Amino acid sequence: xxxxxxxxxxxxxxxxxxxxxxxxSAALIGAGSEVLAFDTERSTDHxxxxxVVLFVDAEAAEEVRRVVAARLPASFGGYPTVFGGRHGxxxxxxxxxxxxxxxxxPCREPYGLTALDWLSVPWQRLTEVTSGExxxxxxxxxxxxxxxxxxxxxxxxxxxxxxxxxRLAQEEAFPGRCGEVGDGPGSAVVTARLVRDVMRLxxxxxxxxxxxxxxxxxxxxxxxxxxELGDSLSAALAATDWRERERHLGRAYERVAALHNRLGLTGxxxxxxxxxxxxxxxVIGAQRFADALTASITDPAVAALPPVGSVDQFxxxxxxxxxxxxxxxVTRAVLDL
Numbered sequence: 125x126x127x128x129x130x131x132x133x134x135x136x137x138x139x140x141x142x143x144x145x146x147x148x149s150a151a152l153i154g155a156g157s158e159v160l161a162f163d164t165e166r167s168t169d170h171x172x173x174x175x176v177v178l179f180v181d182a183e184a185a186e187e188v189r190r191v192v193a194a195r196l197p198a199s200f201g202g203y204p205t206v207f208g209g210r211h212g213x214x215x216x217x218x219x220x221x222x223x224x225x226x227x228x229x230p231c232r233e234p235y236g237l238t239a240l241d242w243l244s245v246p247w248q249r250l251t252e253v254t255s256g257e258x259x260x261x262x263x264x265x266x267x268x269x270x271x272x273x274x275x276x277x278x279x280x281x282x283x284x285x286x287x288x289x290x291r292l293a294q295e296e297a298f299p300g301r302c303g304e305v306g307d308g309p310g311s312a313v314v315t316a317r318l319v320r321d322v323m324r325l326x327x328x329x330x331x332x333x334x335x336x337x338x339x340x341x342x343x344x345x346x347x348x349x350x351x352e353l354g355d356s357l358s359a360a361l362a363a364t365d366w367r368e369r370e371r372h373l374g375r376a377y378e379r380v381a382a383l384h385n386r387l388g389l390t391g392x393x394x395x396x397x398x399x400x401x402x403x404x405x406x407v408i409g410a411q412r413f414a415d416a417l418t419a420s421i422t423d424p425a426v427a428a429l430p431p432v433g434s435v436d437q438f439x440x441x442x443x444x445x446x447x448x449x450x451x452x453x454v455t456r457a458v459l460d461l
Contacts, residue, residue, distance in 0.1 A: 319357045
């Protein structure tokens, strides 16, 4: 049984009767492969089972936590309700829970998210809090917060897309340059980096937060109409000659360029690959797309931001990206906010 379905039944049959007289909201959001519907039988070997995040007034949390722990059955649906040393009902005040996941409280009043809020949160955390399912929203906070976090405001979306195109521009000539000097491993490594950045770019273009490395390919494969692009990227990764890598990457770039034009965020741009200056390497000229997106930003505050995008685009350490306070501090310093 998928974890989301198991947890939905767990809330309905077990948790809700226990807290029926307590104002609450309940959901399966946050960490866990089942939140993103990527769980498989392998997932059940640790930290998997009937789970619910139960949101209550912060002052009532400790008492609700005690009552729930006392009344949970030992198992549900054939799975233990205690796993990883704790039971599967997380009780928390909504503001504290969101601040712990994101580094800020989207439920605060007056409502409104800043550029620092948006750009300091890793994509994995954004997808965790906007995926999964809300089972009950008696407090009236979950759906409002999730709706606000569903996707970037228009100009920040352009800013993040521009930063992702810049990442391609910085290395798109390198598979050929490495290969030309006989550095096959170097060419393959750069190709893999470019493939990852293309996958992330397409997810962002399709208004999907890219998940972390373990689920990136799975999330990309779920995009409708991505099969041919996926074939080109897979062929680039499998190629053993730099010219083959470049050819398959070029096909992928042209498809992504066409997708950019269909979005209509900028005027149409030429979608054919071309030589990298006077050198014999085929590139899409990714900086053209970054510049066009940046030029389309109308908010002066967003237009003035350094061209580095969100924290995922300039940092790549799990010890940073899993620590909201560090993410926020580093982003504030990088963006000079």
